[in-house]
Each structure stands twice: as C-alpha cells, then as structure tokens.
Amino acid sequence: MTLSVDNGINQIEGLLRQAKQSIDDGRVPVRIYNDPDIFALEKERVFGRAYIYLGHESEIPHPGDYVVRYIADDHLIVVRDEQGQIRVLFNCCRHRGMQVCRAEMGNASHFRCPYHGWTYRNTGELVGVPAGKEAYGDVLDKRAWGLRSVPRVESYAGMVFASLDAQAPSLDEYLGGMKWYLDLVTRRSEAGLEVIGAPHRWVMDANWKLPADNFVGDAYHTLMTHRSAVELDLAPRDPKFAMYGVHVHAGNGHGLGMISSPPGMELPPFWGYPQEVVESLQRSYPTPEHVAVARRINFLHGTVFPNFSVLNVMIAKDHRSAPTPMLTFRVWRPVGPDRTEVWSWFLVERDAPAWFKEQSYQTYVHTFGTSGVFEQDDTENWRGITRVAKGLMARDHELNYQMGMSFLKLDPTWPGPGEAYPLDYAEANQRAFIRRWCEYMLNEV
Numbered sequence: 114m115t116l117s118v119d120n121g122i123n124q125i126e127g128l129l130r131q132a133k134q135s136i137d138d139g140r141v142p143v144r145i146y147n148d149p150d151i152f153a154l155e156k157e158r159v160f161g162r163a164y165i166y167l168g169h170e171s172e173i174p175h176p177g178d179y180v181v182r183y184i185a186d187d188h189l190i191v192v193r194d195e196q197g198q199i200r201v202l203f204n205c206c207r208h209r210g211m212q213v214c215r216a217e218m219g220n221a222s223h224f225r226c227p228y229h230g231w232t233y234r235n236t237g238e239l240v241g242v243p244a245g246k247e248a249y250g251d252v253l254d255k256r257a258w259g260l261r262s263v264p265r266v267e268s269y270a271g272m273v274f275a276s277l278d279a280q281a282p283s284l285d286e287y288l289g290g291m292k293w294y295l296d297l298v299t300r301r302s303e304a305g306l307e308v309i310g311a312p313h314r315w316v317m318d319a320n321w322k323l324p325a326d327n328f329v330g331d332a333y334h335t336l337m338t339h340r341s342a343v344e345l346d347l348a349p350r351d352p353k354f355a356m357y358g359v360h361v362h363a364g365n366g367h368g369l370g371m372i373s374s375p376p377g378m379e380l381p382p383f384w385g386y387p388q389e390v391v392e393s394l395q396r397s398y399p400t401p402e403h404v405a406v407a408r409r410i411n412f413l414h415g416t417v418f419p420n421f422s423v424l425n426v427m428i429a430k431d432h433r434s435a436p437t438p439m440l441t442f443r444v445w446r447p448v449g450p451d452r453t454e455v456w457s458w459f460l461v462e463r464d465a466p467a468w469f470k471e472q473s474y475q476t477y478v479h480t481f482g483t484s485g486v487f488e489q490d491d492t493e494n495w496r497g498i499t500r501v502a503k504g505l506m507a508r509d510h511e512l513n514y515q516m517g518m519s520f521l522k523l524d525p526t527w528p529g530p531g532e533a534y535p536l537d538y539a540e541a542n543q544r545a546f547i548r549r550w551c552e553y554m555l556n557e558v
C-alpha cells in the first residue's frame with residue numbers, strides 16, 4: 114500500500130505526539146534516529162525555523178571576507194560587507210540558480226556567477242548583467258533581483274547564528290539562560306576568542322541528534338566508551354567522575370554539564386588556563402558568579418538546540434603530556450537520516466600566549482580532531498545506533514532516558530539560570546532536548 118503524503122505526515126505526527134508524552138516517562142522511540150520521513154520533516158520544522166550556528170566573527174575579520182556555510186541543504190555565503198556588516202546571502206544566482214560563490218572561504222567585493230556572469234556586490238545587490246541593456250531593455254529591474262538574504266541573522270559574543278524563519282524570536286530570547294553559560298566560554302578574556310585555521314569537516318554515518326544528545330548531557334559515557342584513553346590516563350580513572358559536577362537544563366532545549374576535579378585528583382582551577390588568561394577572565398566575566406563557577410571547572414560540554422555543541426576540556430594529548438585546556442565548537446549538519454557532516458572549530462583566547470595557543474591546538478587535534486582518539490570512539494557509537502535504528506524491530510523499540518528522574522533534586526544554591534542538578538550523572542538535559550525537538554516537530558514552538 115502506498116501512503117499519501119498527508120497520511121505519511123499524520124502517521125509521523127502521531128508518533129511524535131506519543132514521543133512527546135513518553136519522554137516525561139523517560140522513554141524515546143529509537144526510530145527517530147534513522148527515519149527518512151522524520152528527517153524530511155525535521156529539515157523543514159527544526160532547521161527551517163531554529164537558530165543555526167554559522168560561524169565566528171573572527172573567521173571573517175576584514176571587509177570582503179567570506180565563508181560558505183550551511184543550514185541543512187541551504188548553501189549560504191556569510192560575508193562582511195565593505196561597511197563591516199555581516200550578511201548571510203543565499204548562494205543561488207537569481208538567473209538560473211548557479212552557486213555564485215564556489216570557494217569555501219576568501220575575500221571578495223563582488224561575486225560573479227560562473228554560468229552567465231551576473232555580478233553581485235557583497236551586499237547581495239545585483240550590479241552587472243552581461244549585455245543587460247541589449248538583452249533585457251527596460252524589463253530587468255536590478256534592484257529586485259539581488260541575492261536573497263537570510264531573514265534573521267544575529268550574533269552573540271562573536272557567534273553568528275541565522276534563522277530561515279522571518280518570524281523567529283530574537284536570538285537573545287532564543288538563547289535565553291544559555292547565554293550565561295556561553296559567557297563562561299566566550300567571555301573568558303577581554304580580547305575575545307579567535308578561530309585558528311579552517312574548520313575540520315568530515316561525514317559520519319550517523320543521525321545528527323546523537324552527537325547533539327551526547328554533548329547536551331552525557332559525560333558518563335567516558336568510563337566505557339573512552340576506556341582505552343582512561344587506561345592511558347588521558348581521562349579520569351574514577352568511574353564516577355561525572356558525579357563531581359553540575360547538570361543544567363538552560364531552557365529551550367539547551368543544556369550543558371560542568372565537572373570539577375574528582376576528590377584526590379586536584380587539577381588546577383579555571384580549566385588550567387595560563388596565568389594571562391586567568392587574570393583576563395577576572396576582569397572580563399560579566400559577574401563574580403562566573404568567576405566562582407569557572408574556578409572549579411575543568412570540563413564543560415553543552416549543546417545549543419538543535420545542533421551546535423561546545424566542548425571545553427582540560428585533557429592530555431597523550432600519556433607523556435600534561436593536561437591542557439582546549440575549546441572546540443561543533444555543528445552537526447544533517448545531510449541524511451543516517452548521515453551527518455561534522456564541522457569542528459578550534460578556538461582560543463586571542464590574547465593568550467603563543468606557546469599556549471600551539472599547545473592547546475595540538476591537544477585539540479590529538480583528542481577531538483578528525484582522527485583524535487576520543488572523537489573516533491564516540492563516532493563508532495553513533496554509527497552503531499543509527500544502523501540498528503532503521504530495522505523492523507526498531508519501529509516499536511524504545512530507549513531508556515530515565516536516569517535521575519525520580520530522585521534528582523535541583524541545586525537551590527546554584528548561581529546561574531536554568532534547572533541545575535548537583536551532579537552530571539543525569540539525563541534531564543537529554544529529556545529536555547528531545548521534548549524541545551518534539552515541540553518543533555509538532556509546530557508547537
């Protein structure tokens with residue numbers, strides 16, 4: 114029997130309504146991690162409406178600098194125009210639709226389409242059409258045929274986000290309580306962050322929600338997934354190290370966890386950042402509470418709904434090296450129900466000493482870079498789940514998301530916004546992420 118499109122959507126919406134109810138009971142259908150109909154709908158209802166991270170302002174510091182970025186299937190040029198304003202243009206010529214910008218990054222005052230030569234200023238304005246007068250006479254109104262801009266583009270602390278939905282709320286409202294936690298990472302120095310190098314990119318055979326779920330709340334997989342790294346002393350040996358932390362649902366599906374040194378393993382405060390950065394952060398953080406929280410952290414992981422993750426961790430690149438803090442931003446770009454293009458940036462405080470930038474970069478490459486020991490462990494799990502999630506048995510198979518449900522109590526002393534639990538051995542964030550996803554998928558947001 115062939116289902117009509119409407120019936121297909123009705124069926125999926127039925128499943129989503131059920132999933133939204135069952136998440137309160139800590140149950141999630143595994144099918145959401147590999148289903149073409151769900152994927153088609155989430156491209157429209159999640160990626161067509163949420164704010165998606167595109168890049169950091171430091172990637173395009175000068176007028177004319179641009180990078181090409183994506184929201185699911187949409188190709189976008191993120192460019193700083195001659196006035197310094199950041200614009201996000203749809204990379205699709207208004208004549209026959211060719212991509213007007215073919216390089217991944219560069220500097221250009223104009224983009225000339227390689228098909229027939231329509232030429233646009235980096236503001237998107239159409240300024241040149243070959244044989245325009247002779248071929249079009251007065252018909253072509255150039256002002257009406259510029260490159261289209263993405264309806265909503267906003268930055269927070271150097272991070273550029275865009276939404277394809279003209280009705281989207283402000284980015285400020287969208288990020289909500291998560292801004293407080295992003296400040297811990299992005300406002301650690303007066304000079305701000307800079308991206309070093311181009312983002313690393315690779316494709317993995319896994320659904321995009323699995324890494325988002327992992328980063329939003331799952332620190333406790335370390336003892337099992339990263340066992341070989343634990344045995345090399347690259348990660349804490351204490352199997353319950355995630356107990357010594359905090360698990361925060363920051364609202365709107367965003368969440369993070371922060372972990373301190375386990376007892377008996379005294380790691381330096383402030384992730385072990387060098388003295389110059391520590392001095393800078395005392396002046397730069399927006400509140401004294403930020404300083405107090407940062408003092409006891411050496412591990413921070415989080416996800417901004419839907420697919421932007423942050424990892425700021427003090428870690429050793431190999432068993433001969435001292436633990437070093439490093440910061441990576443991630444985007445899990447969906448390219449299929451079972452395929453994700455990973456975008457991974459390395460960032461560091463602009464005013465950090467050169468020796469530290471180099472050491473931190475090397476730590477990133479060896480641990481969470483494309484071939485990093487931790488990265489490969491994680492990817493294997495996400496691929497495995499995606500593989501089994503598409504079978505017949507998977508159609509009515511549920512996963513357990515109940516960790517901490519009945520007994521976890523909020524920490525009333527926590528100084529930041531959101532719902533904070535006094536340990537990072539929990540799945541409150543994962544439940545909140547899936548609940549938010551269901552709300553987007555059901556057009557309730």
Ligand code: FES
Nearest residue numbers: 206208209226229
């Ligand atoms: S498609 Fe761009 S000029 Fe024709």
Ligand SMILES: [Fe+2]
Nearest residue numbers: 334338487491
């Ligand atoms: Fe991991």
